[in-house]
Amino acid sequence: MNHIKTLLICAAMAATCVPVTGQYAPEPYGLTPSERQLEWYGREMIAFFHFGINTFEEYVNEGDGKAPAALFNPTALDCRQWMQTLKAAGIPCAILTAKHADGFCLWPSRYTDYCVKNAAWKGGKGNVVREFTDACAEYGIKAGIYLGPHDRHEHLSPLYTTERYKAHYARQLEELMGGYGKIWETWWDGAGADELTTPIYREWHRIVREKQPDCVIFGTKNSYPFADVRWMGNEAGQAGDPCWATTDSIAIRDEAQYYKGLNEGVAGGNAYIPAETDVSIRPSWFYHAEEDQRVKSVKELWDIYCNSVGHNSVLLLNLPPDRRGLIHPTDSLHVALLRKGIDQTFARNLLAGAKVKADNVRGPKFAARLLTDNDKTTYYAGKDGKTTADIVFTLPEQEEFDCLMLQEVIELGHRTTRWSVEYSDNRKEWTPIPEATDKQCVGHKWIVRFSPVKARYVRLRIQDGNACPALHTFGVYKHSLLFK
Numbered sequence: 444m445n446h447i448k449t450l451l452i453c454a455a456m457a458a459t460c461v462p463v464t465g466q467y468a469p470e471p472y473g474l475t476p477s478e479r480q481l482e483w484y485g486r487e488m489i490a491f492f493h494f495g496i497n498t499f500e501e502y503v504n505e506g507d508g509k510a511p512a513a514l515f516n517p518t519a520l521d522c523r524q525w526m527q528t529l530k531a532a533g534i535p536c537a538i539l540t541a542k543h544a545d546g547f548c549l550w551p552s553r554y555t556d557y558c559v560k561n562a563a564w565k566g567g568k569g570n571v572v573r574e575f576t577d578a579c580a581e582y583g584i585k586a587g588i589y590l591g592p593h594d595r596h597e598h599l600s601p602l603y604t605t606e607r608y609k610a611h612y613a614r615q616l617e618e619l620m621g622g623y624g625k626i627w628e629t630w631w632d633g634a635g636a637d638e639l640t641t642p643i644y645r646e647w648h649r650i651v652r653e654k655q656p657d658c659v660i661f662g663t664k665n666s667y668p669f670a671d672v673r674w675m676g677n678e679a680g681q682a683g684d685p686c687w688a689t690t691d692s693i694a695i696r697d698e699a700q701y702y703k704g705l706n707e708g709v710a711g712g713n714a715y716i717p718a719e720t721d722v723s724i725r726p727s728w729f730y731h732a733e734e735d736q737r738v739k740s741v742k743e744l745w746d747i748y749c750n751s752v753g754h755n756s757v758l759l760l761n762l763p764p765d766r767r768g769l770i771h772p773t774d775s776l777h778v779a780l781l782r783k784g785i786d787q788t789f790a791r792n793l794l795a796g797a798k799v800k801a802d803n804v805r806g807p808k809f810a811a812r813l814l815t816d817n818d819k820t821t822y823y824a825g826k827d828g829k830t831t832a833d834i835v836f837t838l839p840e841q842e843e844f845d846c847l848m849l850q851e852v853i854e855l856g857h858r859t860t861r862w863s864v865e866y867s868d869n870r871k872e873w874t875p876i877p878e879a880t881d882k883q884c885v886g887h888k889w890i891v892r893f894s895p896v897k898a899r900y901v902r903l904r905i906q907d908g909n910a911c912p913a914l915h916t917f918g919v920y921k922h923s924l925l926f927k
């Protein structure tokens with residue numbers, strides 16, 4: 444009797460004590476995102492508000508710093524209306540141009556007269572940055588600040604030197620980073636800013652980090668060493684294919700190489716700086732009534748979404764307020780419909796009810812069926828050292844789809860480096876989806892669109908990787924009719 448008891452205890456101990464490798468998460472591979480970068484990826488979309496003295500000039504987007512401050516006079520400014528637009532569009536974060544290249548400041552800076560203090564608006568008593576950050580707080584939107592490094596108004600002073608400007612900008616940065624609550628992103632535009640060297644940014648970076656430890660820094664060119672996120676290389680909403688989060692420190696030796704490094708990143712690059720995609724919903728960055736008929740269509744916005752968020756990037760979409768200080772109704776409508784279409788498209792993963800079989804599974808905690816469970820905390824992983832996997836989904840019945848989405852566990856680094864998707868009706872002959880053949884990176888989210896196909900079987904092929912696959916989600920979908 445005692446003997447049996449001992450045996451049972453031993454067996455129970457063995458079951459709990461013997462390590463089963465398949466229960467442990469894979470080790471991260473290579474460079475991985477910081478907490479700030481993870482938070483940033485989770486936003487997916489950010490709104491950009493280009494608003495300032497240019498808004499009140501005739502078709503100006505890069506003011507020369509000479510327009511009189513009095514010109515700034517929105518007739519019905521209401522930042523809460525901006526936030527309502529973002530809520531309807533499911534955009535959780537927004538960045539305001541507190542000072543663009545013209546130098547006009549949207550807050551009453553102690554260090555310049557070229558600001559709202561001398562605007563006609565509210566008799567010089569207004570503060571757009573305050574109204575913006577207050578509205579963000581009220582609506583639960585994360586506030587970001589663009590304080591343009593290049594300042595044409597300051598340049599007009601005969602006393603201007605780069606050294607003096609370095610101190611001037613630092614004081615303005617302190618005002619903004621210290622006086623308006625939590626700031627989630629700051630934007631160092633490279634345009635016109637070549638005189639501002641890396642040591643200058645080092646100083647400014649210290650201020651951001653001291654006052655706002657969680658603030659994501661958009662950096663480019665000379666501010667690149669301090670960047671959490673990089674410029675994506677164009678303003679057309681076209682992130683690269685691939686678009687690695689890793690890249691090499693940018694040495695601008697060769698223009699073509701520079702743009703490729705921004706747009707596509709560099710596999711195995713020495714820095715983890717994912718790409719942010721800045722693009723305007725209108726042809727210009729600032730509002731011009733002439734462009735009211737040229738607001739990007741819902742379909743164009745969907746293309747941009749797929750080519751940015753769906754290319755392992757985050758979309759920074761500009762919605763420029765008009766001369767009243769309001770988002771134009773066409774812009775609001777188009778982003779609200781974009782959200783509606785995205786939600787409709789991804790509401791139904793056609794693989795959700797499928798049977799799943801994989802030839803490389805780490806263990807029950809990392810089963811392939813977790814790819815379709817719509818749970819952010821679970822994921823599929825393969826065995827250590829095995830970098831390929833074939834995962835076959837058997838649908839209850841034939842379905843039509845024209846879109847797919849794959850997500851990697853980005854906390855574990857860029858793992859998969861080549862993958863394809865195929866379909867079949869008999870599980871013997873497989874037809875590749877040309878648009879989804881030999882894809883390279885996955886990252887936070889990869890979306891592929893193609894002509895509609897009908898199938899009962901879908902096969903995800905992980906053909907190569909740096910380490911065993913670790914994937915959150917895989918799905919096939921049918922586009923919302925809003926995107927036709």
Ligand code: IPT
Pocket residue numbers: 631632633634663664674677678721
């Ligand atoms: C371009 C800058 O060169 C780049 O560094 C980045 O700041 C980018 O703007 C932001 O869109 S200049 C632009 C006229 C392409």
